[in-house]
Amino acid sequence: MKTTIVDVAKACNVSVATVSRVINGNYPVKEETKEKVLKVIEELQYKPNTQARDLIKKQSSTIGVVVPSISNMFFTNVINGIESYFEKSEYSIFLCITEHDKDKEISRINELISRNVAGIIVVDPGIDNVESKYFDQVAKYLPMVFVNRYSESSHISSVYNDQENGARLAINYLLSKNHKNIAFIRGDNSYSYDIKEKVYKEMMKDINNFKEEFIVNIGHGNSIQTVNKTMKEGIKLLSLNKDVTGVFACNDLMAIGIMNACKKLNIKIPNDLSIVGYDNIELSEMVEPKLTTIDQNMFLLGKNSAILLNEKIENNNKYSKSIVLNNHLIKRDT
The missing domain is CATH 3.40.50.2300 (Response regulator)
Incomplete structure (x- = not known):
């Protein structure tokens, strides 16, 4: 049977009102009594009725x-x-x-x-x-x-x-590996994707190597289908642009989709193509090879x-x- 506030009051030999005051903290209670009530609440595993408590405190929980x-x-x-x-x-x-x-x-x-x-x-x-x-x-x-x-x-x-800095970290890492033809993978309707694309365009223009065809928008970027959608778009991208040697993806699911595209096309990672994702989700450590990515806390x-x-x-x-x-x-x- 579920423990009630009455059970707690009886076990403590105090009134129901005193137990209520301890739970809600709305009136002063002697420290000794408070400690006794809290101990019994824990022992009896009493869970206060949240709706009743909200009415008492006049504030939602x-x-x-x-x-x-x-x-x-x-x-x-x-x-x-x-x-x-x-x-x-x-x-x-x-x-x-x-x-x-x-x-x-x-x-x-x-x-x-x-x-x-x-x-x-x-x-x-x-x-x-x-x-x-x-x-x-x-x-x-x-x-x-x-x-x-x-x-x-x-x-x-x-x-x-600081996603601008995160995007710069990813692209600078690819540049440090002597990649110049870097593709960018993003999705629809996301401020964070827009920031990353802005940085990508700036950095590619800085090295005089910006190509619009290297930007791929896969549509909805946070669905269960993201990996497969990115794989399909990645196959098209890498088949049409064989000079691409690096990819920066806006999230790890997209990056894993590019990895799957490489397997389909027999492109070796990282020998033929390097990939950097974004998020550092658990899957990034479970795939083979393990995904280089940006940890965004x-x-x-x-x-x-x-x-x-x-x-x-x-x-x-x-x-x-x-x-x-x-x-x-x-x-x-x-």
Whole structure:
């Protein structure tokens, strides 16, 4: 039978009101009594009713997390980081998936608002597709944090990587291996892809070797089909452009797709073609050869976003700030 607050009160020989005060921290309780109640709660494995607690505290204990996808392990690792912080708190997570659809993104956020969540973390928000004023208007009265995207709004906190520097690390590494004909693989509707393409174009133009045909857009870049789609596009690219000796891919799933294309075409990695991915998901160490990639702190992105959101909740949404993380090149075998 499930333990109730009455059971805890009886075991401690105190009133139900005293147990409630210890749980909610809304009235002072003697330290000795508090320690006794907390010990019994742990022994009896009592879990307070979150809905009742929310009514007492007049504040939700649910955090909304909005992500484009869970097919790409980048997003699941970010979620793990968020969960690692909140699992030790009174908050639980309500996850919403948008599939990079702006209408779904707005719909999911509106649903979270109707659920009276304590705050919202938006991973890879579609600012370019959703009117920016929408996010700003929501964030004026509800704590909000962006992950993987800087926000100019004074109402939104953000945590993101220095992706320009990360892209430069990847391309400079290929250049250091004497690769000049470097292809670039990206997907649709992503601010992070746009940043990387901007850096790629600048660096290729700097060495007077920019070729538009070396840029490949595979479409949706975070789906379960990403590897196969990239493999098919990679076969076309490498068959038509035999002078390509290096590839920079916007995420590791795309990079693995290029690796599979090389196997189909009997192109040896890294002897004939070098590849650098982006993310450092677990798969990058499991493939053969092991993928050289850029580590973009997925877990830390999530954990820091949770810290920022908790700060906004505690200070009544008065202050916002940004955290920028540095990327690192992980040298492996490709």
